[in-house]
Amino acid sequence: MDPEDDQEIIDSIVNALESDEERSFSPSQTRSDTNRTYSPQVKRLQQPQYSIKKIQSPIIGFKLDCWTIQTFSLDDDLYLDGDLILKCKDQTNSRKIQSLFEKGNEEQREFIFLKLLPGIASLANDIFGNYVVQRILEQGNQQQRELIFEHLSQSILVLSYNTYGCRVAQKLLEISYNTNKFEQIFKIISSQIRKLVIDTNGNHVIQKIAELVKSQKTDWLIEGVLGQIQKLSNDSHGCRLIQQILELSSISQLNEIYKELLSLQDELCLSQYGNYIIQILLQKGPTDVINQIQNTIIKNLEKLSCDKFGSNVVDRSVNISIYMRKEILKVFIHNMNIFYKLSNNCYGNYVIQNFCKQLELNQLLKLSYDSTQFNTQFGQHVYQTLQKLKN
Numbered sequence: 001m002d003p004e005d006d007q008e009i010i011d012s013i014v015n016a017l018e019s020d021e022e023r024s025f026s027p028s029q030t031r032s033d034t035n036r037t038y039s040p041q042v043k044r045l046q047q048p049q050y051s052i053k054k055i056q057s058p059i060i061g062f063k064l065d066c067w068t069i070q071t072f073s074l075d076d077d078l079y080l081d082g083d084l085i086l087k088c089k090d091q092t093n094s095r096k097i098q099s100l101f102e103k104g105n106e107e108q109r110e111f112i113f114l115k116l117l118p119g120i121a122s123l124a125n126d127i128f129g130n131y132v133v134q135r136i137l138e139q140g141n142q143q144q145r146e147l148i149f150e151h152l153s154q155s156i157l158v159l160s161y162n163t164y165g166c167r168v169a170q171k172l173l174e175i176s177y178n179t180n181k182f183e184q185i186f187k188i189i190s191s192q193i194r195k196l197v198i199d200t201n202g203n204h205v206i207q208k209i210a211e212l213v214k215s216q217k218t219d220w221l222i223e224g225v226l227g228q229i230q231k232l233s234n235d236s237h238g239c240r241l242i243q244q245i246l247e248l249s250s251i252s253q254l255n256e257i258y259k260e261l262l263s264l265q266d267e268l269c270l271s272q273y274g275n276y277i278i279q280i281l282l283q284k285g286p287t288d289v290i291n292q293i294q295n296t297i298i299k300n301l302e303k304l305s306c307d308k309f310g311s312n313v314v315d316r317s318v319n320i321s322i323y324m325r326k327e328i329l330k331v332f333i334h335n336m337n338i339f340y341k342l343s344n345n346c347y348g349n350y351v352i353q354n355f356c357k358q359l360e361l362n363q364l365l366k367l368s369y370d371s372t373q374f375n376t377q378f379g380q381h382v383y384q385t386l387q388k389l390k391n
Contacts, residue, residue: 084116088116088132137168138171138175157189169208170208218245222256226260233264233273242257266300270309275313276312283316294317297324301314305347311351332367336370339369343373349381357389
């Protein structure tokens with residue numbers, strides 16, 4: 001090959017690198033990929049950056065300085081130039097900076113930290129920046145954690161109400177647990193417990209505290225939910241918070257909670273999330289509370305069994321209580337029309353099948369049924385189950 005031809009190749013590559021036009025150097029990279037902009041930074045800085053490295057030509061007979069194009073690696077310090085706070089608010093750059101902080105040496109970590117610290121509050125509430133803050137809290141040194149804590153502790157309520165900030169608030173609680181810093185945050189959060197428990201984001205923060213302190217500090221949590229159980233039970237997160245209270249607190253602490261729950265039991269049994277609370281009470285509540293709920297179930301057996309969520313409550317009561325199986329059997333023996341109605345219902349048939357499976361054979365034989373009454377596809381499922389159980 002003529003050396004002049006090689007020189008032309010070199011010149012064309014160099015011209016391409018120096019050109020202001022956007023070019024694609026990778027066969028797998030399309031032009032649309034090159035033009036993609038993820039943040040309001042200058043587009044040119046968003047294009048893939050390249051370094052130039054000399055290599056020896058393999059051509060025999062003479063030496064030729066040729067060029068190859070290499071992408072900068074994540075740990076290249078040049079990547080950390082510019083507005084690092086702004087970069088963290090971009091999805092791709094946020095991930096890269098997290099990776100660099102995780103894999104970088106102490107000097108690189110400290111460099112990243114110092115550039116981000118002035119904007120740490122803004123990043124904590126950002127859709128992508130919050131992940132960077134969490135990564136630093138997890139893997140940074142003690143001094144870095146303390147500086148972040150100083151910057152964020154006084155704005156812990158703002159974080160708690162924010163969709164993304166609540167994640168950082170939870171991480172701060174987790175990192176500072178069993179220290180004076182946790183007590184400081186806890187005191188601030190406790191001042192707005194009643195507002196936080198019914199807030200979509202604040203509820204997560206309260207759940208994190210409940211998870212950490214377990215049964216040590218549940219009185220403040222009980223005070224926060226009293227009078228608000230109806231509202232909380234209509235939300236998946238609020239429902240979970242009530243479940244945590246029931247699981248972590250002693251019976252003596254829960255007397256007021258039990259009273260409020262029992263006053264709402266008819267509504268809770270039919271609630272998408274509230275039915276789970278009733279199921280927990282049936283399984284772990286005190287005897288007097290369980291008895292009241294069981295009486296309500298027997299009284300409203302038909303209504304609950306034919307409801308999508310109420311049927312779950314009936315099922316649970318049948319599974320865990322011999323008394324309930326006996327009482328429900330009495331209802332059916334006295335009025336088989338209820339048995340047939342439930343059998344032919346899209347939800348009730350599952351209740352009947354489960355109920356029959358829990359009975360002993362001598363109890364099952366007390367049900368004198370007419371096969372012609374199972375006149376729907378659901379009823380046929382029940383009938384087939386009865387035949388299998390008797391055989």
